[in-house]
Amino acid sequence: MKALKLSLFLLVFGFLTGCEQVFIEKDPPNTPEKNFDVLWTTLKERYSFFAYKHIDWDSVYAVYRPRVTPQTTERELWNLMSDMLDVLRDGHVNLRSEFDLYYYNWYIDAPANFDRHLLDKSYWRDTERTGRMVNTLLKNGTVGYIYYGSFIQPITDAQLDYLADKFAGAQGVIIDIRNNEGGNPINGFRLGRRLADQRRHVYTTLYKNGPGPNDFTAPDEAYLEPSGKPLPKKVVILTNRTVYSAANFFTAMMKAFPGVTVVGDRTGGGGGSPVGWELPNGWSFNFSSSITYLPDGFIIENGVEPDLRVDQTEEDRLRGRDTLLERALSLF
Amino acid sequence: MVRFLFFIAVSGLQAAFGQTPKERYGGLAVGSSFYTLRDPTVSPLTYRGNPVLIGLSYEKRKSRSFSGWSLTGDLGKLHSKNATALRPMQSTVYRADLFYNHNRWLSDESDRWRWFLGGAWRWHNSIRVTEQNDTGMISFLIANSLEATGGVERTVRLGRKSARLSWMGELPLLSHVIRPSYLNLYNYIDPQNDFLGERLKDARIVTLNRFPALLSTTRLTYPIAGENQLRLTYEWSFYQYDRPFPATIGRHSLSVQLLIRL
Numbered sequence: 001m002k003a004l005k006l007s008l009f010l011l012v013f014g015f016l017t018g019c020e021q022v023f024i025e026k027d028p029p030n031t032p033e034k035n036f037d038v039l040w041t042t043l044k045e046r047y048s049f050f051a052y053k054h055i056d057w058d059s060v061y062a063v064y065r066p067r068v069t070p071q072t073t074e075r076e077l078w079n080l081m082s083d084m085l086d087v088l089r090d091g092h093v094n095l096r097s098e099f100d101l102y103y104y105n106w107y108i109d110a111p112a113n114f115d116r117h118l119l120d121k122s123y124w125r126d127t128e129r130t131g132r133m134v135n136t137l138l139k140n141g142t143v144g145y146i147y148y149g150s151f152i153q154p155i156t157d158a159q160l161d162y163l164a165d166k167f168a169g170a171q172g173v174i175i176d177i178r179n180n181e182g183g184n185p186i187n188g189f190r191l192g193r194r195l196a197d198q199r200r201h202v203y204t205t206l207y208k209n210g211p212g213p214n215d216f217t218a219p220d221e222a223y224l225e226p227s228g229k230p231l232p233k234k235v236v237i238l239t240n241r242t243v244y245s246a247a248n249f250f251t252a253m254m255k256a257f258p259g260v261t262v263v264g265d266r267t268g269g270g271g272g273s274p275v276g277w278e279l280p281n282g283w284s285f286n287f288s289s290s291i292t293y294l295p296d297g298f299i300i301e302n303g304v305e306p307d308l309r310v311d312q313t314e315e316d317r318l319r320g321r322d323t324l325l326e327r328a329l330s331l332f
Numbered sequence: 333m334v335r336f337l338f339f340i341a342v343s344g345l346q347a348a349f350g351q352t353p354k355e356r357y358g359g360l361a362v363g364s365s366f367y368t369l370r371d372p373t374v375s376p377l378t379y380r381g382n383p384v385l386i387g388l389s390y391e392k393r394k395s396r397s398f399s400g401w402s403l404t405g406d407l408g409k410l411h412s413k414n415a416t417a418l419r420p421m422q423s424t425v426y427r428a429d430l431f432y433n434h435n436r437w438l439s440d441e442s443d444r445w446r447w448f449l450g451g452a453w454r455w456h457n458s459i460r461v462t463e464q465n466d467t468g469m470i471s472f473l474i475a476n477s478l479e480a481t482g483g484v485e486r487t488v489r490l491g492r493k494s495a496r497l498s499w500m501g502e503l504p505l506l507s508h509v510i511r512p513s514y515l516n517l518y519n520y521i522d523p524q525n526d527f528l529g530e531r532l533k534d535a536r537i538v539t540l541n542r543f544p545a546l547l548s549t550t551r552l553t554y555p556i557a558g559e560n561q562l563r564l565t566y567e568w569s570f571y572q573y574d575r576p577f578p579a580t581i582g583r584h585s586l587s588v589q590l591l592i593r594l
């Protein structure tokens with residue numbers, strides 16, 4: 001009886017005092033080496049595009065890890081990590097601290113193909129701003145035009161209803177998403193549903209679901225179907241290389257619809273869902289974690305090709321003409 | 333295990349229908365918790381902090397049993413020890429627990445140590461919002477558990493009044509646990525994504541060995557004017573879960589509760 005009471009007392013005492021610290025793993029040390037290792041290992045286990053980009057991440061470790069020592073300063077570590085991340089050539093990969101932001105500049109070597117001042121002067125004088133969508137009717141009122149510069153800015157169904165009414169008699173609509181670096185894909189879905197003619201398979205996605213190089217989820221086929229008051233079904237989407245992430249997904253998605261023509265430059269890409277984590281020193285980082293491909297198997301990580309490749313010409317610029325927009329208008 | 337569950341069910345039914353109500357109380361609690369959170373869906377580091385605790389309860393004591401509902405919650409920020417003003421390393425915790433327990437007294441009221449045994453249902457919702465993780469900022473553990481409960485109570489003299497000191501332990505025998513996916517990310521690039529459906533697909537039904545979630549509650553209940561009561565509660569909870577990465581959470585809380593006789 002005494003032993004039973006003692007056992008019960010010990011059990012109760014254990015509960016009362018709490019002993020969870022015994023079960024909690026110690027924090028990794030906040031050293032340059034450990035911070036580097038956490039970044040490298042996290043990417044090795046969760047980054048989705050090593051095979052697609054033919055990157056041997058172990059060899060990257062062999063190049064960069066020996067350069068990290070206990071004496072490595074914060075700035076040196078930052079520069080080294082940035083150099084290592086640059087190998088991935090991925091705009092969804094970034095490193096963030098209070099003193100700097102590293103990201104891969106995916107559009108720097110491509111032509112701009114977008115001149116806001118020129119648009120303001122030559123095309124946007126008589127426009128409405130419906131939410132974040134600059135819109136008007138061009139070509140003597142026969143072609144609708146919507147400029148949507150960031151999917152970070154939400155659009156509503158009421159705004160799209162207004163535009164559907166406004167463009168009801170138009171031959172078609174130009175959706176200008178140049179310089180749209182992405183944001184929330186929901187905004188693209190909302191707009192896309194007004195442009196869709198019927199339910200169509202738009203792309204397929206695999207997510208990393210384990211640390212091994214081939215650990216991916218089963219393919220998830222994404223479908224888009226029409227909903228709400230429709231916009232005209234003949235659609236031209238204007239793109240340049242700055243178009244990225246959610247705007248890249250929007251372009252990819254719209255390519256599934258037969259009435260859609262993409263005009264301009266290849267989009268910048270960003271075909272993996274970005275996800276974030278942090279290092280022991282408090283720096284945060286993002287990386288791509290999925291692979292999306294079109295119904296024909298084309299992976300959209302490095303962008304979506306236009307149907308008509310058009311660049312802004314200097315001659316047109318001097319005449320106050322937007323070459324890409326003029327080419328789009330010529331399709332109606 | 334089946335016999336044990338059957339015993340609890342029979343005991344509960346006997347206790348519920350075989351006696352007359354004795355005392356009913358509605359309670360309001362305030363206090364503070366201390367968290368130790370090691371969850372790799374939040375950070376590679378351990379986060380600690382002191383969220384505020386609030387709670388509502390309804391309880392019933394009868395001659396052969398007692399039972400009650402409670403809704404308690406924590407709200408507050410946790411940090412890593414490496415956090416600085418410029419690197420907040422911060423996660424905001426939202427916890428809400430809905431709890432029902434029914435216990436049967438195993439000994440008479442006159443006994444010095446009055447043991448009890450019973451069962452409980454706990455719906456535990458713990459959501460952590462870690463903004464620096466960007467699209468992976470929301471991590472969670474949601475568990476619906478059927479539990480065995482047991483403990484002891486004794487009367488102690490405090491000044492000129494008799495107070496009740498009690499301890500109760502909880503063990504989840506069967507739990508339905510929902511945790512984030514491997515990437516702590518949902519399929520937001522699918523126009524027809526179904527957040528709830530995806531989460532339920534990730535859910536598992538597990539036994540105690542897979543989800544050791546222990547909870548210990550120590551209470552000192554002191555009578556005050558108008559047959560009301562004041563209660564001081566110390567709670568310790570601890571759980572581990574291994575999906576998608578091993579997560580360990582320890583929590584201590586201290587609260588004061590006003591119980592109004594109904």
